[in-house]
Amino acid sequence: MTRLLRLLTLAAAVLAATAAAAHVRSESHSVWEINGRNVDLVMTLPSLETARLSRGGQPSDADLSRYLAERVHPLADGRRCALVPPVHALGARAGYRRFDLTFTCPDVRNLAIRTQAFFEVAPGHLDYAQVQNAQTGAFTEQLITRDRQTVQVTGGEADRLKAAGFLDFVRMGVVHILTGVDHMAFLVGLVLISRRLKDLLFAVTGFTLGHSLTLALAVTGVIRPQADFIDALVAQTIALIGLENIAVQAKRPAAVAAGLAVTLAAMLALKLAGVGALPVLLLLGAGLFGANYLLISGQVHDAVRLRLAITLVFGLIHGFGFAAGLLDEPLPPERLAELLFGFNVGVEVGQLTIVAAVWVLAWSLGRLKVAPPRPIVVDSSAAALVGVGVFWFVTRAI
Structure with missing residues (x-):
């Protein structure tokens, strides 16, 4: 029994190290809210990640706003939704930066979200995306990676799973x-x-x-x-x-x-x-x-x-x-x-x-x-x- 307890203790250490490791890699967090034809995005970025974009220094709010506007957006029927300027820099706790982007889509019945930010400087980057539909109350969480930069949130595969038996x-x-x-x-x-x-x-x-x-x-x-x-x-x-x-x-x-x-x-x-x-x-x-x-x-x-x-x-x-x-x-x-x-x-x-x-x-x-x-x-x-x-x-x- 002593040997068995010793083995389980070591196993717990391995799993604990695995869970802890989830927080030392390149990551960001995005919250998407679908409200009618408008899609609002609040993106939270650790300062360690934004520093990658300017080789150690911190890019300005304007530079970071342009960077996100080019690489993060929703897609309606496969086409990019229009950004409603300006991109707002929001207050954030120490060590983080937050930005608010608003998009207008012609239709949200077949909507996907796409994130291409940071993959060119950190191929292992992860974005933890939360998607809330204000009209239906539906809420989903998605993991966006370099190999999975586009995620369907309404219509298509999303509706198929809702209707699945x-x-x-x-x-x-x-x-x-x-x-x-x-x-x-x-x-x-x-x-x-x-x-x-x-x-x-x-x-x-x-x-x-x-x-x-x-x-x-x-x-x-x-x-x-x-x-x-x-x-x-x-x-x-x-x-x-x-x-x-x-x-x-x-x-x-x-x-x-x-x-x-x-x-x-x-x-x-x-x-x-x-x-x-x-x-x-x-x-x-x-x-x-x-x-x-x-x-x-x-x-x-x-x-x-x-x-x-x-x-x-x-x-x-x-x-x-x-x-x-x-x-x-x-x-x-x-x-x-x-x-x-x-x-x-x-x-x-x-x-x-x-x-x-x-x-x-x-x-x-x-x-x-x-x-x-x-x-x-x-x-x-x-x-x-x-x-x-x-x-x-x-x-x-x-």
Whole structure:
């Protein structure tokens, strides 16, 4: 039990570092209010971000107003809405600057918002957009990134989700898991480390509990970590599953854990030298968690309770990854509970389909005696998981 508590404590440190990292990247905040044909925008910018535009100094209000007017605007039926001058510089607390822009659109039944600001100086920039329709009372929150600079807020996809049925939400979840190569790789790894059906049931249960929790927290806005950080941690979970198989088969968990620790220490050194995107605390936490996980799993003979706990932690990470699929959509707030439940059911259906298919295939080949010995299958599959997991982790980290 002491070992289990130690593992969970380290896992909590990793997740805390992930959440904290969400506030150290380039970001801005925009509030859009649709009132008839007028769209009012209040944009709040940290002074650290505006300084990027003038190489360390602060641009004037006039320069910043022109910059925003060129790059931030609504679109009606795909065409840019007209700006109503002037752009007003508003008062803001220390360390921030705020601007008010007003636009007139010919029609708001098919409206999108577009933000192109700061991506040329900070490719990882994020804009947290809140959209309020004063006439209907509808309210949505959207995450705008370099790869997703335009978001539909009325008509089109937004109306489709409002009219969607429960089964449509389930279908979204199934499609998400079946098209997520990294999530599928992790599920295959779960089958590999489960020698008995009982082990697999505990692993899947822990994974389900974990991702259900963080999926709900992320979509409702309680926690909104950086998507690229989560993608890197998802890759690490895949590598860890493969490394555990290697450590158990070779009966040298200490050597495998040391190799992981050295790798992450090297990445930490590169980060301190200015190379890499992951924060120092996240790299440190990931290294401590991974090394201790491998040491503990290599010393436990019947790891059912450990498997439930560790896959719950892995599920917490993957849940944030699942949420990214939903956050790319204009979510209707009045149907958020139904959407979350349906999407989660779909994820479970897709997840169980993959696990069951791999398990049945392995069992059938074993019964027919046409499969290679289990150690050969496990070793080769584990090596593949480590290779792809490390590749994804390093590329996503850098």
